[in-house]
Amino acid sequence: MTDTPLVRLRDLHKSFGDLHVLRGIDLTLDKGEVVCVIGPSGSGKSTLLRCVNLLEQPDSGEVLVDGEDLTDPDCDIDGARRHIGMVFQQFNLFPHLRALENCTTALTTVAKRSKAEAEDTAIHNLERVGLADKVREYPAKLSGGQQQRVAIARALSMDPALMLFDEPTSALDPETVGEVLTVMRQLAEDGMTMLVVTHEMAFAREVADRVVFMDEGVIVEQGRPDEVVGQPREERTRTFLKRILDPTHVGPT
Amino acid sequence: MTAAVDAAPRRRLSPRKRAQRWRLVQYGVLVAAIALAVVLADWGQIAEVFFDPSLIQETYERGLPEAFYYTIVYTAGAFVYGMVTGTILALMKLSPVGPYRWLATAYIEFFRGLPAIIVLIAISLMPLAFPGLLFPLQPYFPVWLGLGIVGSAYIAETMRAGVQAVPKGQVEAARSLGMTAGQAMRKITLPQALRIVLPPLTNELILLTKDSSLVFILGITVAQSDLTAYGREIANAESNLTPLVVAGFAYLLITLPLSLIVRRMEASAARAR
Numbered sequence: 001m002t003d004t005p006l007v008r009l010r011d012l013h014k015s016f017g018d019l020h021v022l023r024g025i026d027l028t029l030d031k032g033e034v035v036c037v038i039g040p041s042g043s044g045k046s047t048l049l050r051c052v053n054l055l056e057q058p059d060s061g062e063v064l065v066d067g068e069d070l071t072d073p074d075c076d077i078d079g080a081r082r083h084i085g086m087v088f089q090q091f092n093l094f095p096h097l098r099a100l101e102n103c104t105t106a107l108t109t110v111a112k113r114s115k116a117e118a119e120d121t122a123i124h125n126l127e128r129v130g131l132a133d134k135v136r137e138y139p140a141k142l143s144g145g146q147q148q149r150v151a152i153a154r155a156l157s158m159d160p161a162l163m164l165f166d167e168p169t170s171a172l173d174p175e176t177v178g179e180v181l182t183v184m185r186q187l188a189e190d191g192m193t194m195l196v197v198t199h200e201m202a203f204a205r206e207v208a209d210r211v212v213f214m215d216e217g218v219i220v221e222q223g224r225p226d227e228v229v230g231q232p233r234e235e236r237t238r239t240f241l242k243r244i245l246d247p248t249h250v251g252p253t
Numbered sequence: 254m255t256a257a258v259d260a261a262p263r264r265r266l267s268p269r270k271r272a273q274r275w276r277l278v279q280y281g282v283l284v285a286a287i288a289l290a291v292v293l294a295d296w297g298q299i300a301e302v303f304f305d306p307s308l309i310q311e312t313y314e315r316g317l318p319e320a321f322y323y324t325i326v327y328t329a330g331a332f333v334y335g336m337v338t339g340t341i342l343a344l345m346k347l348s349p350v351g352p353y354r355w356l357a358t359a360y361i362e363f364f365r366g367l368p369a370i371i372v373l374i375a376i377s378l379m380p381l382a383f384p385g386l387l388f389p390l391q392p393y394f395p396v397w398l399g400l401g402i403v404g405s406a407y408i409a410e411t412m413r414a415g416v417q418a419v420p421k422g423q424v425e426a427a428r429s430l431g432m433t434a435g436q437a438m439r440k441i442t443l444p445q446a447l448r449i450v451l452p453p454l455t456n457e458l459i460l461l462t463k464d465s466s467l468v469f470i471l472g473i474t475v476a477q478s479d480l481t482a483y484g485r486e487i488a489n490a491e492s493n494l495t496p497l498v499v500a501g502f503a504y505l506l507i508t509l510p511l512s513l514i515v516r517r518m519e520a521s522a523a524r525a526r
């Protein structure tokens with residue numbers, strides 16, 4: 001069982017109207033693996049991520065998580081999503097609930113835990129992201145970095161087998177990016193399986209086991225970070241990385 | 254061209270000065286109108302017909318508190334009915350199931366377009382269509398039903414707007430945690446939607462309070478009459494408008510605090526943004 005991948009995407013296609021966003025994606029994630037997806041905006045990386053927990057319904061192809069085909073119409077998608085944590089670019093914290101309640105609400109309504117048990121779990125996870133002192137705060141009182149860490153704690157409270165990160169630092173002030181990345185790095189070291197869409201090349205290079213470069217709805221190349229980010233084989237990858245890593249020397253095209 | 258400009262040395266008024274003069278004219282008209290009213294009106298007669306002190310007291314003592322109570326009970330019951338039905342209709346209208354949407358749309362458009370008084374007359378005449386029909390909880394049930402039906406059509410549209418104003422990411426976050434669509438609606442979307450529509454909902458409540466003056470159509474006994482019916486009853490008997498003025502002020506006792514609350518809520522919502 002251990003050698004079957006935790007996530008397997010097979011020939012995934014997705015269109016929005018005339019726009020063919022995903023054009024046949026095959027991707028696997030082993031248990032405990034950290035995979036970073038990079039690529040220009042509009043390349044389909046967020047859509048790919050959102051297909052993994054079926055927030056976006058693929059037009060064709062298979063999404064297998066832990067051996068279960070989520071695209072099967074008779075699949076219990078709500079049950080499957082419990083084990084797939086997701087962190088959004090805009091945090092999407094519940095503004096009417098305190099940090100603690102953001103973490104407990106799914107535990108009590110979905111997992112049917114008792115309130116006390118749920119609060120224990122929530123406090124443990126808020127401590128894990130370094131926010132033990134913000135348990136009673138409403139999201140509006142927290143900085144962007146703190147909000148995103150609450151969002152991570154909220155996802156962790158469901159004890160997921162897999163975590164999806166959709167550009168988790170893109171909406172943050174530069175000085176709060178670090179605290180979120182630190183939490184994510186810690187999570188990776190703890191052995192969490194992670195699929196991360198990001199523009200943080202330093203994070204991809206240092207934390208990822210594998211980097212996937214996407215462009216125009218296909219995976220252009222993937223491999224170890226030092227290969228893909230360090231010595232990309234494909235011209236498209238080289239152009240993209242030059243724009244990202246050396247933005248002051250890009251010609252006007 | 255330049256010569257023409259030079260030849261007109263008369264300086265025009267600045268926009269500020271022009272605005273000042275124009276406002277002076279407006280104040281002048283207002284003062285003249287008031288002066289005319291003061292001179293021409295028969296103030297003794299007006300005071301006697303609208304503000305007769307002995308009638309004010311009599312209106313109060315003959316059962317104003319009861320009428321006040323019934324107005325509030327009629328309105329509150331109708332509002333509760335309207336909220337429940339309105340929320341269900343809003344959810345139906347947002348449903349992916351076609352027939353639910355059509356039903357809700359038909360109900361909303363129909364009852365929003367009808368005068369409240371027609372709905373109330375129809376309810377009072379229901380026994381004609383269904384001989385032997387007797388509403389329970391007289392007189393409350395038919396009142397709540399009639400006013401509630403009209404209120405629910407408006408409340409449904411308000412609630413729908415509120416639900417749609419909650420960002421899409423909220424539902425996505427809830428669903429990503431494993432909540433069903435229903436759980437996400439109850440725990441995440443509706444509480445936020447309610448907060449958003451609290452000011453317009455309070456306006457709805459004010460409108461319902463005033464519409465409760467129409468329930469006399471349902472043939473309610475004098476002992477259970479609302480403020481308007483009560484005031485009119487005495488006004489007719491005494492050939493004096495004072496009881497109606499008193500009843501009118503009693504409405505303001507309900508609606509003005511509500512308006513104040515709405516303004517407060519809107520101000521704090523603006524600050525939170």
